[in-house]
Amino acid sequence: MVRVLHNVVAGASVASEGTLLDLVSPVTGEVYAQAPVSTDAEVDAAVAAAAAAFPAWKRATPAERQLALFRLADALEARAEEFADLESEDTGKPRATLVADEIVQSVDQLRFFAGAARELNGRAAAEYAEGFTSYVRREPIGVVAQVTPWNYPLNMAVWKIGPAIAAGNTVVLKPSETTPQTTVLLAEIAAEFLPPGVFNVVLGDRDTGRALVEHPTPQLVAITGSVRAGMQVAASAAQGLKRVHLELGGKAPAIVFADADLEAAASGIAEAAFFNAGQDCTAATRLLVHSSLHDAFVERLVAYVEQNVRVGAPDDPDAFFGPVNNPDQLARVEGFIDRLPAHAQVATGGTRVGGTGCFFAPTVVTGLRQDDELVQQEVFGPVLAVQSFETEEEALELANGVPYALAASVWTRDNGRSLRLSRDLDFGCVWINAHIPFVSDMPHGGFKHSGYGKDLSIYGFEDYTRLKHVMASLA
Template sequence: MTIDGQAVQTTGTFGVVNPATGEVAEQAPDASREQLDQAMAAAAAALPEWRRDEPARRKALQAAADLMFARSEEIGRILTLEQGKPLGDATMEVIGAGVWLKYFADLELPREVIQDDDAAFVEVVRRPMGVVAAITPWNYPLLLAIWKLAPALLAGNTMVLKPSPFTPLSSLKLGEVLREVLPPGVLNVVTGGDGLGAWMTSHDVPRKISFTGSVATGKRVAAAAAPDLKRVTLELGGNDPAILLDDADPAAVADKLFGAAFMNNGQVCSAIKRVYVPESLYGDVVEALAAKASAAKVGDGFAEGVQFGPVNNKPQYERVSELVADALAGGARAAAGGKPIDGPGYFFEPTILADISDGARIVDEEQFGPALPIVKYNDLEEAISRANGTHFGLSGSVWGTDAERASEVAARLECGTAWVNTHLALAPHQPFGGFKWSGVGVENGPWGLYGFTELQVVHRSKA
């Protein structure tokens, strides 16, 4: 682990499974309560000097970005081993981390003058919150860590980072690499199970918790933060709808729909999770998507030409298997896929489910895996109502050749991001967050930066 700029060993370890084999590939350190206390103390001790020197912070973030670019394949191989995604995708995740770091290294920290007259000079400035506890998920462990680290550190905070126990190795490597450019204590990386996360959220040192993960865990994080009035940003689940309008061209949109549903093997919080299609286009859309799924190459992320690796972990593999089996038992048709792939590892066939509707669990719940239900509709108003009829509200998309009409429909979606003729178009300058149970607060852009700051009014009397 990384605590106070030093490599720290633990007496206990836990196994990290390679999802392509289902076998333990490495051991990761299991932090004790005392080591978490040490990490928090180191972050608190580093805070006064770190918050004082903004140019040094920007320089450090630029250097961190350069390290991500330079060591992208090395870190990417670790990511593929523990997460399962193809090596090319893993390497691009590390490069993406560098892009995010570069963006925030150059982002302005605004100061706003709201009064300057004979009576007073009054300025509104943004101050760091203090120590940030960051807890990250297993689908994009490195990139989503940087989504938190880059704005938090730019704002002058310090951090204790805990990755998912399914994917701790890449974050441990991140801590090791960034020791080269960050002062001791600014970033501390600790690993362990769910108990460690609970210790972090209830710890008396952090003033902010930034969490990405499930709705159920997010609610527990919010409850743990409440007694100490810790600030929280929660990026939680999504059940993102895509609505095709009656003027959509199935052949033209199939590639984009499939890519946005199955990116990272469907393990993306804002991926397309259900598609609503007018009856007149239904057969063509199902056929086009089924052809894409049937042609996809699934395998070990280190193998040449693989498009999709395994589901990351056994519980999620079992959940996807259960949801697909439940849909088929309820009368749905597997136009492609429909079952686990025989052999070792957590591999599941890319699956397109047809003849299915709302009420099926895989439509109503977030599957977070390589299975996509295609739902028929006859009335657009009904489709919009069904798309919005959920506790989730992360993102959604509308597809049609009349972009103005599609935009009008997209504006009626109850979600944090409404795309038109695209989906999963994410960027560092664009805020990302959810409505309803999909989250509290936003990440990315200046809005994400502001989430790691407190407003302070500086009022200087001239009287």
Template sequence: MTQTLTPAQLLPADLPTGLLINGEWTAGSTGWTIPVLNPATGEEIATIADAAPSDAVAALDAACAAGPAWAATAPRQRGEILRRAFDEVTRRKDDFARLMTIEMGKPLAEAYGEVTYGAEFLRWFSEEAVRINGRYGSNPEGTGRMVVSKRPVGPAYLITPWNFPLAMATRKIGPALAAGCPVIVKPATNTPLTTLLLAQVMIECGVPAGVVNVITSSSASSITKPLLADPRLRKLSFTGSTPVGVRLLADAAPNVLKTSMELGGNAPFLVFEDADIDAAVTGAMTAKFRNIGQACTAANRFIVHASVSDEFVAKVTARVQEMKVGNGLDEGVTIGPLIDGGAVDSTNELVADALSNGASVTVGGNRIERPGFFYAPTVLRDVQPGTRLLKEEIFGPVLGVSTFETEDEAVAMANDTEYGLMSYAYTRDLARGHRLIDSLETGMMALNTGLVSNAAAPFGGVKASGLGREGSVEGIEEYLETKYTLIPV
């Protein structure tokens, strides 16, 4: 059934739209606003505050003032606040799911999945807060005792992307707060509303004033540069494109900031001749089309053994033909809109380049002329070397297939990229699977499955895909410093 209420009418009644600084919601020093659009219609659904550089500095002032007391708060108490936030986000799953669909476009069923995934970071790090351990022991000479302890790194600046507005916020806020760090969060202006609602929930769950601050701005650089230049800031965590990440690393260098970078991806999806093709097709549908293909972990390059390529393409094409495109709020929709018109243009250009270089379309291959920003789910076969599709991150619902003959050739094709975030492989050969763990140059790998994300698993990449890890036991280490003390005996 199609929703009868408008998207604006479906927004939570308590949804804040201002800046959160020192526990108070404010319109900011400029009084200017930024429109937030529904990508399924292109219509404005809300306006949010537009921060000036002075607002960013005020947020850092608040974080610095709140930091010592938060670091001194008992780990159990920090954990209990995060656990209450997990419970409240879970209780309000309908509000969060609808909100993400309205501002980002993902189908409602996927939005509910993100609520579960995103909330889990709050629960996971509520448990990790009480497991920040050091060690104690004699030095090798026996002349003293070595105490190794962990302490919070200090105020952290967290920049989150638009494609997973809840999970990317909780994946950074959770470990920072568990470690004892106050934060300034800058959500993407395409999808700020989910983060603003999350911040409101965290205040209600007992986060002290100044520990979580949220600033939104139409000019990311204008508020980011003064923060990175301020020596009081001690941590930067960014999720986004590699070019932006490189610039941020340069800006963070003068103050030697501790940095985490989760950057671009160009994930290969390998299908070997011995693979269970039906399972590979099911995995491909998840790895490629989840979130409308707008994920850094999305399978970008389908590298399929020549002997099974026809079968794989035929079965994937049939599955894609069954997909329903539309507003993610409508029943049965499996492919929603892309985030904006630029994303549609970029996707269309990549497909056109592939076709001009010898690929052919089995389904889709066109933008959809309707209100909003839609592109038809697409399958391309015979994608040739040198095609842009094989070098650039797609961030759209396009599945392009190339073929190989030998395992060595497949691995070489998979590693022929500057990126190294995620890889997928389907094979029944256990020995080959173990070889691929070593030979594929990625920080994460899915063997005979299309989905690996989990709050308990370390998320991150190698090469141009980033630095550091989020989630798991590694995630909290990104917000801690190690201190060594020697006690003579």
């Protein structure tokens, strides 16, 4: 019998009266579970539970919030294999590396935000006007509505709930309709450590997400998703003057200069381009390589990809990445290749792999121009676009000349060049001689069409707080 998932509201598993969606394996195309499309009334009930829980959770001490998140992190760590099984089933990711690649990071991120709960910073109390003492309170915002994507379901849930709960907010989160299992399990486990209503999960599709975002109670809406979805959320939130936290798409350049360590650059960029089937908003999606080494470097890169970057099923121990998430996403990736202009060439890949599932070969496309669709638009699949440049100034112009501004990398041994470019690249994160490593302590977020607001770090924590000035007369 196909199992059916439930919402988690006020710490309890609650069956939905909404229609059921099939969860379809991106590996086999078979239905393995069902999840509901929650009704507006069920969204309202989850928000009401969060609102009821907020006054007490707001007054909980930072130490109490910290302890709850530490216990949740410990429970996640203890059940890492179970989480990895569910994540692999939903996404098709290689099972052998999931614990190390993602579950361990989620545990660390929860522990970071547990520590952040006790770092409520503000101006020192002082007399800024004669006869008055002023101080600043950093307070939770209230009920927070959150929407997470399908590329890193557990990681993104942790990135969202960790800072929100640590700061004293309560949460209603809707995961992607195609990858809900680990979020539901996280909420079920959290019910052991958090008061009822602090962390609620409602399942559903875009309509469910819209009902949550448009609900009048939440005071902050946080979403990781597409630019289109972010714009819709921002427009909706504006009607109620809600705060918005957007982490959206990317089109990250990796800029390789002639003095770079070419072996390290080829392997690092290949892995950063194709990890998680390229379904990563910080993935290295554009290779900008100096004209003097363009042909030789592309040859080196392609050789590395063909020898080391293999697409395969979750149980394939040699697979570097698995399928894209769903048939619609596979069709989107194929469409970019089908529409390539005549001046572009596919150096490797460019085709679907196998007759079942949503597998697509790691693909490198050369000969591209700045106004080409593959340069300007996010694919969110295993496709790397290649361009060449002559000067540092041209590299900077090409890199910055897209709507997205999330991440970039520079590959060079020239310290002055790396500092100049890290200053002038218009991206929220710039790596030097690396691409894609994350740490819980540093902020993640972009500019322009990549959104605004920061995940991770103390800055991500502060995004879930508000400031209040208190001024007392000394008379």
